[in-house]
Amino acid sequence: MTLHDAARKLLEEHKVQGVLGYRKGSLPFRTRPYLFRDPCEIEELVFTPFCGLNLARYLLFLPQGIERVAIVAKGCDGRACVALVRENRLRRENLLILGVPCPGMVDTRKLAEWEGLKEHEVTLRGGEIVVRGVAYPLASFLDASCRRCRYRSPLVYDILVEGGEVPSLPQEDTLRELRSLPEEKRWEFFRKELSRCIRCYACRNACPMCYCKECFAESHKPSFLHPSPTLRDNFVFHIGRAMHLAGRCVECGACERACPLGIPIATMFLAVSDTVREHFAFEAGVDVTAPAPFVTYREDDPNAFIR
C-alpha cells in the first residue's frame, strides 16, 4: 500500500482521528508538519528527502479531541515514538505508526550554492541526487545524522509503506574527524561554535525528547544560567541538554536542521549516544521495555576514570 492510500484508508475507516504528516511548505525545499483530519486533504501529504522535522515532537501537542493518531514515521521518528512510549508520554494503543523507509534527509544548506534553485530541479534517483540535470552522490548531500543512521526504516510500526526507495548507503562515522583532532583543536572548534549560538532554543523546540514543561535553561529557582548568549551560558545550555538527552537522544538531527546558525550541535548528542552505546549497551528508541541507562547500574560499570 502506498503512503497516501494507507493514510486515506485510516481516516475513511475512522481508525484514527488524524494523520500527522508533512505538507509542502511555503518556501522551496521546506515541508511543514500537518495534522490531516479529512481524507480529501490526503493528496497534499508529501514525503520527500526534505522532511527533516521529527514529527514525534508534535505527538505531545495534539489538539483536543484527537485520541488516536497515525504518524508518518521515518526511522528516527519511529525511534522517537518508541522512546516517548517508553517514558510514558504516549500510549502505544493510541498511536498508529505508519512506517516509511527513509532515503536520508538532504541538508538544504548544501543546495545554497545553486542560485535560485527551484524544487523541481532537484530529484533523487537511486543513490544519487540530480541537481539541474547533473547527478551527484546522495551521500555528500545528506545531513550528518543521516550519514551515520543505523535505522532507516522504523523498527516498530503498524503499517510499513511500500514503494519508498532506500539507497544502501555506507554508515559513516561522522565524528571520526573531530575525534582525531588533538584536544586543544577540538576545544578551539567547540569554543567557536558555542560562541556563535544566539540561544533561540530552536534546537530544543525541535527535539522530540525535550518536552519538559519548565526547561532548566529558563528556570529561575534554581537558576543555572543567564539568558545572555555568552560562551559560558551557551556552554551550560548545550552540555546540560546533552546530559538530559543521554540515553534518550534518538539521533534524528532535527536540532541541527532547526539551528538558524548551522551550529553542529548534534555532534555533542551523538558523542553522548556513542558513550551510552559503548558502556551501557543501550540505544534510545529501540526497545520499549529496556530500562533507561540512568535508572539502573552495574557493579562493574567503568571505574577507571575515577580517582
Added chain:
Amino acid sequence: MNSPWEPKIVAFLCHWCSYAGADLAGVSRIQYPPNIRVVRVPCSGSVDPLYILKALREGADGVLVSGCHPGDCHYLSGNYFARRKFLVLHELLAFLGLRDRVHFSWVSASEGQRFADVVKAVTEAVRSLGPNPLREGESTCDAP
C-alpha cells in the same frame, strides 16, 4: 595586588564519606592545597551534572566530586547511579576538549591522607591547565 593565579576548585563532597574524610584530614593536621571550596552534599548521587556545569559557568577553574567507595554508599546505590552520570559527563567533556577540568574520586571517612592526596593531584592537574577557558569574554551578568 598582582598575586600569581591560583586555581579555584569547587569540591562537592558527600556527607557520609568524603566530607568526613576531609574532616579527618583536618583533625589529623594533614596539609593539602587551600584551592578547594567545599560544598557538602547528601550523596554523590545527588550531584546533578548541572551543578558541575554551573560551577564552571561561575568561573571555577576545576570541579571535584567525591563520594563513598562503590558498595559503601550510605543510601546503598547512590554512587553507582552517580558513576553512570559522571562517566557520560567525563567522556563528553573529553570530546569537547575539556578533559581534566572535572574530577571524580571515591574517598571514605577513614581516608584523610587519601583525601589530601586527591586534592593535591587535582589541584596540580587543574593548575597545569590554566584558568577556566569559559571566563574569556566574560559578561557582567551573573545568574540570579
